[in-house]
Amino acid sequence: MENLNSSNSSSLDSTSPDSGRLISSILLGLCCLLGLPGNIAVLLVIMRRSPQRSNFTLYLMLNLASSDILCLATVPMWIYTLLHRWTLDRAACKLATFLLYLSLYANVLMVTLLGVQRYLQVLYPQMWNRLRRKGEAALLLALWGLACALTAPAVATHDMGDGELKYRRHTGSEAERVAVLVLETLLGFVVPFSVLVTSYCCLQRRVNQMVLFSSAKLTWLVTSVVVAFFILWVPVHIVNVVDIAGMVLRASRPEALAVLLRHRSVAVRVVRSFTFVNSCLDPFPFLCSEL
Template structure:
């Protein structure tokens, strides 16, 4: 079977099996380059604006403010290295093994931090709107953020272990194409576990919030319903293709199915860019549009 190339990437920057021509490589990578460029141009200013302006934060609880700030910082860290990855997609990796491992590691730390922060925000919204609970003092909030980053640091360790700089026909790539299949299966399954749990928690929490809003005869705000729907749909649509491809990758490895594995390689190049779209959209979904959800909390308290 062809040498495996995992999804543990910001995106795959190695050549696909079969060694396509340089012209073909450029055309294959053009769409991810355009998507990533747009994410950088929109997402970086958007997250900086959230950190500096703190829009509508006067309506948020202290815990929500801490999580919103952590989300913006995580997304900003995720998006800032995009010009380097874009250059690498178009040309070649030139920074050596240490930079390859560290940049990928920090990228995964920021992605996991963003994913877990969104999950915690959904739980916090559920508890505040449905159960009217405003828990955690200042020390508790700090411990929660520290715990969140500790989990992300642990979850991102595989990037340090299996990431390598590989010489290929069309240049040097920062990839994990030479990792043993057993490691790839473990990594893909761990990613899927975290992802599916997070998606389930977010969906359950916001559906619970929506039901409580609909039950409140004194409060009926279509904007809040649209916001909740957009959060769930965006989170599901942008994350699920990545995790579904991971599941197919695990199946391809276990079955030693070359055709399915080739399909996964091509799919990862497409769906992994959606991860950065999420970091680009988060400021608009959470920071700039959360005022309506806070109004629900205030109405529920009276």
């Protein structure tokens, strides 16, 4: 989830936009045009329901839509930055980093909780029911608090260099940079997806298929969101792994590093825009289920 405007390739620092920047900008623009109205529609549909008809899955979708709106609202700034340069000050740099990473981590945590809640509601309904409304509200607040905490490494390492019109990641050493990327990959993908896979595998093993799919609409909604999360986040973290491998190989295998960076620079900007595609697609399974 490294910033869209950072790159190790000097060719990407030129003032004229390359094909990767143009493709990424077009993709981001489409995400904003489709995703913002879609997520706002989700908010309106859920908020119009009476409290008696609402359940925790709907509240999770409400919070997921809120995190997606927060993510997509920053898109115009990223498009301008991709096509031109970062023109704002250091405070704006830190704020932009915080808002982007907060929305992305909140998105990941909400999707993970969707899967865990489905597991607990089917296998341990009495345990889940003990939470009640106050417990569910406290759980959601805790998730937003955790998302804020997880943004700390990104906010600490993204900055503007002296005399630079660029906003990118600055770290004291390559070891620190590797540590941050490993942390992002583990907490932003490996751990959440492992929890989701474990939850669904346990459901498949222990529950009769008719019971599992007794609420076909809910099952389709949760499964669609989880599958989209997996498909669109895998390429992002593959880039992180390539970055980590490149830094590890820098001293021992410079030839291998050159090959890695060449392939990375072609796709990096487009791949990292997939996180915005995920925020764009999230509302549509819910809206389709309401039709």
